[in-house]
Structures are given as structure tokens and as C-alpha cells.
Amino acid sequence: MPFAVEMFFDENADKLVRQVWDDLARAKVNAFMIDGGYRPHVTLGVFEGYTSPEFESELRLFTEKRGVFSIKFDYLGVFPRPEGVVYFGAVVTGQLLSIHGEFARHFAPLMMGIRPYYLPGSWVPHCTLAYGLSMAAIPSVVEQCSRVTLPLAAQVRQIGLVEIPKYREILACGLDPRDSS
Numbered sequence: 284m285p286f287a288v289e290m291f292f293d294e295n296a297d298k299l300v301r302q303v304w305d306d307l308a309r310a311k312v313n314a315f316m317i318d319g320g321y322r323p324h325v326t327l328g329v330f331e332g333y334t335s336p337e338f339e340s341e342l343r344l345f346t347e348k349r350g351v352f353s354i355k356f357d358y359l360g361v362f363p364r365p366e367g368v369v370y371f372g373a374v375v376t377g378q379l380l381s382i383h384g385e386f387a388r389h390f391a392p393l394m395m396g397i398r399p400y401y402l403p404g405s406w407v408p409h410c411t412l413a414y415g416l417s418m419a420a421i422p423s424v425v426e427q428c429s430r431v432t433l434p435l436a437a438q439v440r441q442i443g444l445v446e447i448p449k450y451r452e453i454l455a456c457g458l459d460p461r462d463s464s
Contacts, residue, residue: 284446285331285398288342288386289324290354291455296437297323300371303412303428312424313413320450325354325373325408325439327386329447331396338393339444339454345389346442346456352378356410357434359425367416369424370409371435379408 291297300323308314356371373379380403387403399405413424443455 285329285396285448286333286453287329287445287447288327288390289322289443289445290327290439291322291324291441291443292354293351293438293440296435299431299435300410300412303431306430307413307424307427310427312420312427313416315414316411319448321411322450322452323410324443325410326401327383327442328390328394328401329398330394333390333395333444334393338390341390341393342442342444342454343456345386346458349382349442350459350461351438351440352382352458354379354408354437354439355434356437359428359433360407360409361421361425362407363418363421366414367418367421368409368411369413369416369421369428370411371428371431371433373408373410374434375408383408 292300304314304316308317355374357374358372360370360372362368362370383406384403387401391397400407412428416424439458440460441455441457444453445451446453
């Protein structure tokens with residue numbers, strides 16, 4: 284089973300993304316995120332394995348020195364193949380690239396089988412709304428998701444380690460709320 288390191292949002296942003304997931308499920312368009320038990324997130328990296336417990340203790344240290352920070356989603360995007368994904372795209376800021384770059388540099392020696400989409404220079408920070416879509420299903424999902432008023436402001440409050448694709452949270456580390464940017 285692969286693993287991912289994900290950034291989780293404040294309550295308001297989490298609730299809004301879950302509402303989109305619920306709307307897609309009720310419309311019988313896509314329920315992958317709900318059925319999988321996911322939390323709304325932006326993924327920093329996906330990989331086939333890691334060195335435990337060293338990886339987990341390093342993730343705790345990585346998050347301890349970080350404050351809560353803002354992220355803004357201002358567009359709807361599509362990865363048409365092979366996964367068929369519709370997502371909220373994050374504004375790529377220096378801070379976001381810095382966190383991702385530091386994560387990649389620090390954890391590369393501890394991860395095995397890193398997925399190339401998540402490497403620096405290839406990473407597209409996003410929050411998945413629907414996954415596993417056929418090309419024919421994408422337009423209706425985009426139409427449904429475009430009803431959300433953007434931009435969506437979120438605060439990243441936690442960084443966690445999860446097992447995927449059947450979601451299992453292994454570790455979630457809170458960021459310092461006093462040190463926000």
C-alpha cells in the first residue's frame with residue numbers, strides 16, 4: 284500500500300470541501316473521496332514505503348517548527364488521465380514551494396518509490412474533489428464543482444502521514460497556531 288504526507292485544513296475549509304464531496308455523491312457523480320474516508324487535504328508527497336519509526340519521528344520534528352499558514356484555492360482544475368481528477372488548484376506561493384521543497388529534500392532519503400508527480404518541479408498543489416473519473420464524466424463534475432465561489436481561503440493546521448488508497452491515518456501533527464502566516 285502506498286503512503287502520502289498531507290496538509291489538512293481549518294474547520295471552515297474542511298467543511299466546504301466536504302460539502303462539495305457530499306454534493307457530488309448525492310448527485311451520483313462521484314463518491315470516491317467519501318467512500319475512501321479521506322480528509323480534505325493538499326498532498327506533499329506520495330511514495331511506496333518509508334523507514335519507520337524514523338520517518339514518523341522526523342515528521343513530528345518537521346511540523347514542530349512550523350506555524351499555521353494560509354493557502355488559497357482560486358481555480359478549478361482537471362488531471363484528465365490516467366486518474367481522472369477534478370480539483371481546487373492552490374495559488375503557488377513562495378511559502379508553499381518552500382515547504383514542499385524542504386519536505387522533499389528532508390524526506391527523500393526516508394522514502395522509497397516516490398511518485399514523480401510530487402517531485403519539486405512537477406508538483407501541482409491541489410485539493411482533490413473527485414477521483415477516478417472517466418473522460419465522459421469530467422464535464423459534469425466540473426459543472427457541479429464550478430458552483431463553488433472561489434477563491435477559497437484555508438489555513439493549513441496539520442500535516443499527517445496516511446496510507447492510501449483505502450485511507451488510514453497513521454499520524455497527524457498539529458502546526459503551532461501562535462506562529463501563523
